Amino acid sequence: MRRLLNVRPRGGLSVLLGLVPLLAVALVYLMASQARHAENPRDKLLPTPTAMVEAVQMMARVDPLTGDAPLVVDTVASLRRIGTALGISTALALVLGLSLGLLPLLRAKFGPLVAAIAVVPPIAILPILFIVFGLGETAKIALIVIGITPVMVRDLAAQVGAIPEEQLVKAQTLGASTWQLALRVALPQAMPRLIDSLRLSLCPAWVYLISAEAIAADVGLGYRIFLVRRYLSMDIILPYVVWISILAVAMDVALKLVSRRFYPWAHPARGR
């Protein structure tokens, strides 16, 4: 009998294994929905697939009052917010992480500050952000940036700090200045890790986005979910949640592909 950890699914089997739990969840939902509707045809808690499709069609249709389709404007608004925030965070993490990881002088000066900021729960300072930046876009983007940047900075600084001393010495014996070393040795080696760190930050970033939109917004995926909650519109909420998940997964996969495409050396072929 082989040990469990040595049993490896291959090819089609592994796809099938991945699909089974998803199908099982869908099936359980359908059965539960069926059962509730048999008892009460007007049940709102577990809407039927038909009801959800209709709701999505309604949300995707242009509303004559506003001239926009809610689903489209919500998606655009949310993606713009999260995209801007992720861009700012990545740039900050890159600059700060590289300098903290590479320069002992800066690490001594700013390391404790970054560590202190990293432990502040971002939602707790949301009121401060609303007071300082008002209820507009800036506060929402700032929340996401404040929420994910410290972790990314610390992760990247640790990664850069772990570049073997030998490599740094070697680069110096090849005539590299601090700038050249940062640009050509530390930066490229930090990039795959930065992308990984960004992928891991997607989840908290969405959490902060939805929270900010739930509290103060007039458009956005999170805003819509919390708006229709008042009418118990599960037929809108559930597709929106699925849509958010699809967006998040798409971003994750895109980042993974970028990393594999541009940093092939960081992805050696693996046995397992």
Added chain:
Amino acid sequence: MDLLTFRNVWVEYGDKVVLENVDLSIKQGSFVSIVGPSGAGKSTFLRLALGQEAPTKGAIDLDGRKLRAEPGPDRGVVFQKYSVFPHLSARDNVVFGLDCAGSMFRGRLSGARRRAALEQADAMLAAVGLGDSGDVYPAQLSGGMQQRLAIAQALIKKPRILLLDEPFGALDPGVRLDMHELITGLWREHGLTIMMVTHDIKEAFKLGTRVLAFDKRRRDPQAPHRYGSTAVYDFPLDKPGAVGPEALAGLGD
């Protein structure tokens, strides 16, 4: 001519003395092997030459000028591991030194100068037997080939002195013999000056024109850390009547 001179050099960490009274000079064109038991300060000695560490007392001169306590392009180095950049192809690893010298801001040459540098790099890769491996990443190279690459990378800067820190320590015996041939050949051809730290006494005598053996001259049983190591033996091998590895049979036990 003396290339590198250690004048009465001491290295101390707090009250722990690592090296004491190291006083010797290294001639241009020599191949100096450095042996000694673990913890005898061989690597510290090399780090001094590299500039990775500064002496607590005493002075080090390179070409008659005080050595800056910072690694620089006049001293090449090959470590046992991590000597090459994993994110650059073999060719880019070798060109790196030329890139840095030729392009202050971008750290990367372009156009005709880049092409000229690449040609130079390819010639250097061929000289270490990696002519066909220019496009592969270090992770795809064997341990011996990675060390060849690290040597090519260092030599392209034409360093005044090449420092080797147990460069062949992690290699198979057969590969090690090939590397001995390679480094001896490069040393003769390019008129290099080499300092090599090794654990292998036979290797030290086989390759070197001079063997320095580091160990403690005195021991204090109550406070062993208060006495440092120094070059207890200094064998020139390029004169008639030179000794062999058996001269160091009792070292370090």
